[in-house]
Amino acid sequence: MYDFFILPFEDYIFLRRALVACLALSMSCAPMGVLIVLRRMSLMGDALSHSILPGVAIGFLLRGLSLPMMSLGGFISALLVAFLAGVVSRTTLLREDASLVGFYLISLAFGSLIVSIKGTNVDLMHILFGTILAVDKVSLLLVAGISSLTLIIGALIYRPLIIECFDPSFMYSLGARGALYHGLFIMLIVLCMVASFQALGTLMALGLMMLPAIAARFWAEEIGALFIIAFIIASLSGYAGLLLSYHYIWPSGPSIILVAGLFYTISLLIGRYGSIWKTHK
């Protein structure tokens, strides 16, 4: 038991770092995921996570596999895509989701192209699927820093954020700047994704946000409880995923996401509120 569950983390520093990174990510990603689900922006989050890629690729082009540079690039490109999609949906007949899809497909193709031309297929795999087992001290600090920043800003603007998620027209009628808080919210989402792409890759950065959040929906009906349950599920997924990836030599990103997926499936089947078991009883 001990050998299987604890010893790997005792023996290897890279596993310990990976675990800490996962816990830090769970802290910020889980609450953000809950808010994304409540705001009904799941698909928009998906599109946003892909639009990180071209920025990451340009960072890679300039500095190679340097995490700070790639993170900065990813942050800028995702914000740019969100902004452009917003402008397009406001000035043309396209709705926001459709225009986002347009932009993210371009981003995905463009990003992959740049990485393939400059680097190898291995580099592309690293960027798309993450290399959590290669987390070094610098990237750990970066991940922890971004997570803390997200949590602090999220806590500061919690009330307007919730009102804006719950009832945008009420926010508007208060004369408050709903668009400002919506923009800040999108910025926080992008920050979380940038933090998690090193660990999980741009393709799965969203996994640690969304899967715990939608699984938590089946276990709580109060927003604070949702945050906590989503965090617990996310961190357990991180721990179990790393363990599996160590013992069976599976890639870490997909392992973590699959464990989170398992939690989701179980919640879907036997959760306390609105699960299949509850509705068919």
Place this chain on the structure above:
Amino acid sequence: MNFERFILTASKAYRYLKKFGHEKSLEAAGRHNISTHQEGITCTNLNIAYNSHIAIQDLSGTFQSGTLTAVIGPNGGGKSTLLKTIKGFIRPSSGAITRNGIPLSQITYLSQNSEIDRSFPLSVKDVVAMGLCSEVGFFRHYNRTQCEKIMQALDSVGLLECADRALHTLSGGQFQRVLFARMALQNAPIVLLDEPFAAIDSSTMEALAQLLCKWQQQGRTIIVVLHDLDIVREFFPKTLVLARQSIAWGDTKETLTLDNLRKAKFYSHNWDNNELEAVPSTWSRN
């Protein structure tokens, strides 16, 4: 990283936020002299059109301060448009609307089909507490008097026992009561409601209509779009019959006549037949 400096910056930021919240609350405190404005809301030759589609034509008149007015009329007659224009969501094409110096943020507006997700994981109390937002600000705690106010508002709509219930457990009527409690806390001098009684049970309808009367006695100006004429007759002293133009506007007894309703309906048939010309110009207005 210099830790002390970080703490210093953080405390500065906190002070700034506190001040920001305080200013907001001062602004809110200034509006408790509800009944000091006399004129109410005045429309002068108001014309509103969307992409060459006429919604309201040449509307002139005043919603007197402290009155409770029902707006009735056929579909497409510009009722919702009028409320949105008063709230400032729509700009008039020509003409003017004066609100006697009351800022737009102090006008409460409840839209027709609120697109609120009722499965949102908040408690009843949480939603009602939003009504105090302009008083408390976004960044400060609710103190004890404010918590009491929230409970009083819940009591006024008969939902005191439901304070801690999750939102999704409420019926449609109860949910509408929650929204009314939230509006009560906003304490705004002007209240605009678009079809607030659509699809709710009759006991809720009656309770909420009585609440509106109470608000009117407190000196608020209330304008409600309705289609249930019995409710209008029972609770609303003033009525505006609107069919793109004002058919009749004044005391409910004089305006809510079969004749006026027929006239409004006749106009609305005319739009269906000839969309471009809203109202035949040869007809004189009453």
